[in-house]
Amino acid sequence: MSSVPWSTHAVELGSADVTKRFRHGGRERCEREWRALTLLAAYAPGLAPVPLGVGLTADEPVVVMSRLPGEPLREKPLTGRQLKALAAAVGELYAAVPVGVLDEIPVRPGRQDQLIAQIRAWAPRARPRVGGEVGVAMDRGLEWLARSGMEGAGRPDVPRVFGPGDGNLANYLWDGSRVRIVDFEDSGLSDRAFELAEITEHVASWVDHPLDVASFLGEFDLNAVERVRLQDCRRLLALVWLFLLSFDDPEHPRNPPGTAERQAVRLSALLMAA
Known part of the structure; x- marks a missing residue:
């Protein structure tokens, strides 16, 4: 697994999944990410990563999603x-x-x-x-x-x-x-x-x-x-x-x-x- 830092979050790349870990105070960003993934999984499957898990209450909120090719x-x-x-x-x-x-x-x-x-x-x-x-x-x-x-x-x-x-x-x-x-x-x-x-x-x-x-x-x-x-x-x-x-x-x-x-x-x- 490799980790890629960004200004608002860090991304951990697994072989089949991606973990997006938001900085302290990033709950709203995390909520928006999770909402989008769940909506698109329902209404446009295949267009975006599949939502796999979320941790909104953590000090550094996290979203886990499938890893897309490309x-x-x-x-x-x-x-x-x-x-x-x-x-x-x-x-x-x-x-x-x-x-x-x-x-x-x-x-x-x-x-x-x-x-x-x-x-x-x-x-x-x-x-x-x-x-x-x-x-x-x-x-x-x-x-x-x-x-x-x-x-x-x-x-x-x-x-x-x-x-x-x-x-x-x-x-x-x-x-x-x-x-x-x-x-x-x-x-x-x-x-x-x-x-x-x-x-x-x-x-x-x-x-x-x-x-x-x-x-x-x-x-x-x-x-x-x-x-x-x-x-x-x-x-x-x-x-x-x-x-x-x-x-x-x-x-x-x-x-x-x-x-x-x-x-x-x-x-x-x-x-x-x-």
Whole structure:
């Protein structure tokens, strides 16, 4: 068995199972992970790991699940077949949980209002520290946010879905024929536009081998309201990532040099798009 550390949890890989051990205070994350696995085992069997056991009352809560085959889609160019399989898996996830069951699922963390509040808290600290194209893009993003109507907008009038809450392509495993999904600690009630923006704007979708966003999004039949919302959600998530990347420690960077500048270009393009 090998152990892989993460910021919120540690993962112990067995030959047939995976143990996800959350840090102290991670009960809510553990609950969300377990809820997602049990829901998907019931409504989309085979799409996610099979839930095997849970320990919610432990000081470090734990979930045990089956180990899925496959390699993460992050850090590699996707073939057309892989891209379609990714979209199919995501679409299956969004459609899996029945409406009546969705009524009982809490809204996921990191939702729109929380992200906007975080941006407002970051701005006074971050903006004086950055200049050049990053600062210009940050100003443009904040100006767009002020007039976007997204602040205090309440629940969007779009179909609700069960969302995984993390767009990192490392959580999507390709086994040669299909894509399966792991990591649900931030999952909950959401909508397609927001969740799709989580994927397209995550740094993992463009920093090494850019995801073909147009082809990926073209696999989803969004209604008119969702299409408008998707554009706004992409701008919001891109702005969040610009702030996050601006905080990268140059002495111990988590991303390649120039990533924040590249994100500034991405955000500016999204703000200019019709």
